[in-house]
Amino acid sequence: MKVLLTEEELKQGVAKMATSISECYANGPLTIIGILTGSVVLMADVIRLLEMPLRVGVLQARSYHGATTTRGPLIINDELMPDIEDRDVLLLDDIFDTGHTLKEVEARIRKLNPATVRSAVLLYKEGRQEVATVPDFIGFNIPDEFVVGYGLDYEDAYRNLPYLAALEKEDLAAAADQKNT
Numbered sequence: 001m002k003v004l005l006t007e008e009e010l011k012q013g014v015a016k017m018a019t020s021i022s023e024c025y026a027n028g029p030l031t032i033i034g035i036l037t038g039s040v041v042l043m044a045d046v047i048r049l050l051e052m053p054l055r056v057g058v059l060q061a062r063s064y065h066g067a068t069t070t071r072g073p074l075i076i077n078d079e080l081m082p083d084i085e086d087r088d089v090l091l092l093d094d095i096f097d098t099g100h101t102l103k104e105v106e107a108r109i110r111k112l113n114p115a116t117v118r119s120a121v122l123l124y125k126e127g128r129q130e131v132a133t134v135p136d137f138i139g140f141n142i143p144d145e146f147v148v149g150y151g152l153d154y155e156d157a158y159r160n161l162p163y164l165a166a167l168e169k170e171d172l173a174a175a176a177d178q179k180n181t
């Protein structure tokens, strides 16, 4: 694994994004909806940097199934969502890769009649976009590599790393081998 963003770099990028969010929503109130599970670490850090009146909710979106770094069909579970009718909503996700997740989640959210919907992602993977949707707030642009840590996982592991690391081909192969033994 190679470190892509250190703990300190993440902290600075998240602080910068939180400042932009604060400027955009000024006095609030704001409803932040974190997309589980990858956004948990980002969400905990971002909300503590915001001072406007704030509500927090979550929904789950899953597109990877089993031992893979490629997408499967997207499953959205919005049972834990608060009422967002006429509210300003900010969707929070760990990473924007192809963009399908954010696009579909945004469409689902809009059906619940919020006043506004914007989105913020910690990471934007360059050269991977397959949809027209663009996040309103971006922490970092990163190269096209599979990354873990700071909430992001590979098969549910590594979410607890305080830094962001790129998995190398050997790491992916080793993980696959381990699974097969």
Ligand code: IMP
Binding pocket: 038, 063, 071, 093, 094, 095, 096, 097, 098, 099, 100, 101, 102, 145, 146, 147, 148, 152, 153, 154
């Ligand atoms: P998208 O729908 O292709 O934009 O993928 C978004 C989701 O895929 C994110 O919320 C992540 O859960 C997952 N994902 C995409 N790239 C990575 C990665 O490099 N590491 C870990 N998870 C990723």
Ligand code: MG
Binding pocket: 035, 036, 037, 038, 039, 061, 094
């Ligand atoms: Mg995710």
